[in-house]
Amino acid sequence: xxxxxxxxxxxxxxxxxxxxxxxxxxxxxxxxxxxxxxxxxxxxxxxxxxxxxxxxxxxxxxxxxxxxxxxxxxxxxxxxxxxxxxxxxxxxxxxxxxxxxxxxxxxxxxxxxxxxxxxxxxxxxxxxxxxxxxxxxxxxxxxxxxxxxxxxxxxxxxxxxxxxxxxxxxxxxxxxxxxxxxxxxxxxxxxxxxxxxxxxxxxxxxxxxxxxxxxxxxxxxxxxxxxxxxxxxxxxxxxxxxxxxxxxxxxxxxxxxxxxxxxxxxxxxxxxxxxxxxxxxxxxxxxxxxxxxxxxxxxxxxxxxxxxxxxxxxxxxxxxxxxxxxxxxxxxxxxxxxxxxxxxxxxxxxxxxxxxxxxxxxxxxxxxxxxxxxxxxxxxxxxxxxxxxx
Amino acid sequence: xxxxxxxxxxxxxxxxxxxxxxxxxxxxxxxxxxxxxxxxxxxxxxxxxxxxxxxxxxxxxxxxxxxxxxxxxxxxxxxxxxxxxxxxxxxxxxxxxxxxxxxxxxxxxxxxxxxxxxxxxxxxxxxxxxxxxxxxxxxxxxxxxxxxxxxxxxxxxxxxxxxxxxxxxxxxxxxxxxxxxxxxxxxxxxxxxxxxxxxxxxxxxxxxxxxxxxxxxxxxxxxxxxxxxxxxxxxxxxxxxxxxxxxxxxxxxxxxxxxxxxxxxxxxxxxxxxxxxxxxxxxxxxxxxx
Numbered sequence: 174x175x176x177x178x179x180x181x182x183x184x185x186x187x188x189x190x191x192x193x194x195x196x197x198x199x200x201x202x203x204x205x206x207x208x209x210x211x212x213x214x215x216x217x218x219x220x221x222x223x224x225x226x227x228x229x230x231x232x233x234x235x236x237x238x239x240x241x242x243x244x245x246x247x248x249x250x251x252x253x254x255x256x257x258x259x260x261x262x263x264x265x266x267x268x269x270x271x272x273x274x275x276x277x278x279x280x281x282x283x284x285x286x287x288x289x290x291x292x293x294x295x296x297x298x299x300x301x302x303x304x305x306x307x308x309x310x311x312x313x314x315x316x317x318x319x320x321x322x323x324x325x326x327x328x329x330x331x332x333x334x335x336x337x338x339x340x341x342x343x344x345x346x347x348x349x350x351x352x353x354x355x356x357x358x359x360x361x362x363x364x365x366x367x368x369x370x371x372x373x374x375x376x377x378x379x380x381x382x383x384x385x386x387x388x389x390x391x392x393x394x395x396x397x398x399x400x401x402x403x404x405x406x407x408x409x410x411x412x413x414x415x416x417x418x419x420x421x422x423x424x425x426x427x428x429x430x431x432x433x434x435x436x437x438x439x440x441x442x443x444x445x446x447x448x449x450x451x452x453x454x455x456x457x458x459x460x461x462x463x464x465x466x467x468x469x470x471x472x473x474x475x476x477x478x479x480x481x482x483x484x485x486x487x488x489x490x491x492x493x494x495x496x497x498x499x500x501x502x503x504x505x506x507x508x509x510x511x512x513x514x515x516x517x518x519x520x521x522x523x524x525x526x527x528x529x530x531x532x533x534x535x536x537x538x539x540x541x542x543x544x545x546x547x548x549x550x551x552x553x554x555x556x557x558x559x560x561x562x563x
Numbered sequence: 564x565x566x567x568x569x570x571x572x573x574x575x576x577x578x579x580x581x582x583x584x585x586x587x588x589x590x591x592x593x594x595x596x597x598x599x600x601x602x603x604x605x606x607x608x609x610x611x612x613x614x615x616x617x618x619x620x621x622x623x624x625x626x627x628x629x630x631x632x633x634x635x636x637x638x639x640x641x642x643x644x645x646x647x648x649x650x651x652x653x654x655x656x657x658x659x660x661x662x663x664x665x666x667x668x669x670x671x672x673x674x675x676x677x678x679x680x681x682x683x684x685x686x687x688x689x690x691x692x693x694x695x696x697x698x699x700x701x702x703x704x705x706x707x708x709x710x711x712x713x714x715x716x717x718x719x720x721x722x723x724x725x726x727x728x729x730x731x732x733x734x735x736x737x738x739x740x741x742x743x744x745x746x747x748x749x750x751x752x753x754x755x756x757x758x759x760x761x762x763x764x765x766x767x768x769x770x771x772x773x774x775x776x777x778x779x780x781x782x783x784x785x786x787x788x789x790x791x792x793x794x795x796x797x798x799x800x801x802x803x804x805x806x807x808x809x810x811x812x813x814x815x816x817x818x819x820x821x822x823x824x825x826x827x828x829x830x831x832x833x834x835x836x837x838x839x840x841x842x843x844x845x846x847x848x849x850x851x852x853x
Contacts, residue, residue, distance in 0.1 A: 258805070287665060287669075287745055287746075289745050289746065289775045289776070289777075289812070290775075290776055290780070292669060292672060292673070292746050293669060323673075324666070324669060324670065325670070325673060363666065366664055366665075366666050368665070393664055393665045393666065395638060395662045395663060395664045395665065396664035396665070396666065396667075398639065399639075399664075425808075425809045427802075427803070427806050427807075427808060429801070429803065437719075438719055439717055439718050439719025439720065439809075440717060440743060440772075440808055440809025440810045440813060441715070441716060441717020441718065441719055441720035441743065441770065441772055441798045441809075441810070442717060442719035442720050442723055442798075442840070443808070443809060444717075444772060444773070444798035444799040444801075444802055444808055444809075444813070445717075445720055445723070445796070445798045445839070445840035447799075447800075447801040447802070448798060448799070448800045448801050448822075448838065448839055448840070449839040449840065449841050450801075451800065451801045452838050452839045453839075457801055460802065460808055460809070462809040493719045493722045493723050493726070494702070495688070495700065495701055495702040495705075495718070495719070495722050524723075524726065525702055525705065525722060525726070526702050526704075548841065549723065549839075549840060549841040550839070550841035550842075553839075553841065
């Protein structure tokens with residue numbers, strides 16, 4: 174689960190990680206009120222969406238009067254912001270964050286993420302703040318300092334020294350401030366079961382203070398049960414409505430842009446099915462894992478979600494029954510075709526536990542649109558042919 | 564021969580008396596697994612499925628001599644259970660539970676490693692030595708005894724692959740579902756040398772997916788150390804970037820962990836890489852008839 178910048182900064186503040194003062198606003202009038210409350214004579218109006226690259230997309234603007242705050246908030250609220258992370262369809266901006274201006278001397282990058290190879294969190298820092306970090310990693314990897322921290326010992330002095338010397342921070346007072354910043358960030362990463370924190374940029378002010386000018390946080394979904402305060406920050410308008418609906422039925426769904434709908438049990442086989450369709454010259458319309466507890470209701474829901482996509486010309490149901498019995502899935506398909514109008518050919522491959530019984534059930538039901546397949550290759554080939562109208 | 568487990572392996576079940584634990588322990592026993600007891604706190608002294616229940620893993624180990632634990636406890640308690648097993652001297656914990664927090668697994672695995680306990684999973688179908696011992700949730704009847712070892716991040720692709728291998732007439736020695744979480748126990752790099760050393764195994768199938776770099780590490784290892792033929796499939800060639808595909812660890816982040824780079828690395832290591840999982844059986848036949 175991801176949260177907005179203003180929410181990440183609330184967590185930063187709780188842990189004493191310095192951030193500029195700011196107030197979130199839903200309307201231009203609220204934005205003006207926020208600016209007045211913050212005081213000063215320069216403000217930043219920032220679009221709140223779950224994606225990076227907002228500045229380049231026109232979602233972060235500087236205002237030098239409250240009138241300008243009103244104007245810019247009016248422009249940004251309701252706009253569809255397209256950045257390199259949103260995809261071409263962009264994201265609707267529903268909130269802006271009004272922040273006091275900052276005195277920027279240097280822009281740095283600081284992040285914490287799990288290093289899967291080392292099996293521990295790694296703090297990443299770079300002098301190339303404000304740039305796309307993926308680009309820095311690709312073009313000048315030597316400019317990224319990585320310090321893995323074993324949670325069993327926590328953030329130690331030497332971790333901090335590796336960071337400041339790596340970044341070329343030489344002033345002892347500044348070193349102390351930066352190390353304190355990084356150690357607090359690591360603490361909040363661990364305590365909140367974060368999956369990722371990124372501060373880009375983290376600025377050094379003229380006075381030599383370090384401040385989180387931006388903040389991005391993602392959390393481990395499996396650990397949300399023990400963080401009700403973070404669960405409360407969920408913004409469902411940022412989530413794909415179909416993916417969300419699917420998850421409520423225990424289905425894992427991701428939309429793609431092809432023509433063949435897929436309904437599969439197991440994430441690996443679901444990806445393998447997409448790959449096979451592609452290999453045979455077709456295009457998958459989605460990833461859909463019905464999970465281990467598929468029944469008539471979930472299968473029907475799966476059909477419904479797949480068929481919402483007008484591009485779908487055929488559906489490939491590919492089930493390898495282990496603990497899931499194929500005869501139950503076959504009955505689920507029969508039930509589902511009564512509940513949902515399945516107007517495209519459905520290619521069904523059921524293998525594994527009770528596959529023969531399942532084949533019998535489907536054969537006897539004799540549903541017009543249902544085509545039986547013997548194995549994965551056969552099913553994918555039939556689905557590709559059906560989508561081409563053959 | 565086989566790897567890690569066989570018909571003599573003494574197995575206990577943590578979370579023995581729960582719904583999942585009961586159902587699957589029963590299935591495993593029917594398959595022939597030597598389940599010698601189970602652990603459920605506050606139910607010690609009782610009997611379940613005809614086997615003794617203990618309050619702690621230590622008691623269970625002392626009374627039964629078990630060396631392997633099959634873990635079915637709910638996600639919030641997995642780390643605790645795994646660390647308890649390690650502390651009690653269990654040699655291998657097979658963690659079936661799905662949805663354990665990453666931070667918990669990080670701590671539990673580090674502790675297991677420190678105590679010399681191997682782990683498989685979490686969020687995996689388990690391990691099966693065909694026609695001898697099944698520790699997990701896979702459908703036993705697919706796995707006919709034979710000479711192909713299998714390592715897979717995905718449960719259903721394990722079944723798909725094993726089924727094809729058996730249909731080609733070869734059979735499976737041992738199959739290990741390693742799970743698709745960001746932090747897992749035994750991986751390709753640790754399991755490949757076990758299959759290399761197993762006289763019964765003549766070829767190895769490895770099934771990977773997008774995310775992380777375990778398959779890349781495996782490729783480097785195969786190049787240097789593995790002489791037996793390896794067939795590989797990597798799921799997720801058509802998966803979009805930055806999207807989690809079902810498994811917590813199946814995500815291409817920042818352009819790294821793509822199927823393409825993994826397939827290329829494996830190919831360069833001399834592995835027979837197939838583009839579709841439908842080709843696994845045929846590819847095994849090809850490498851074994853060379």
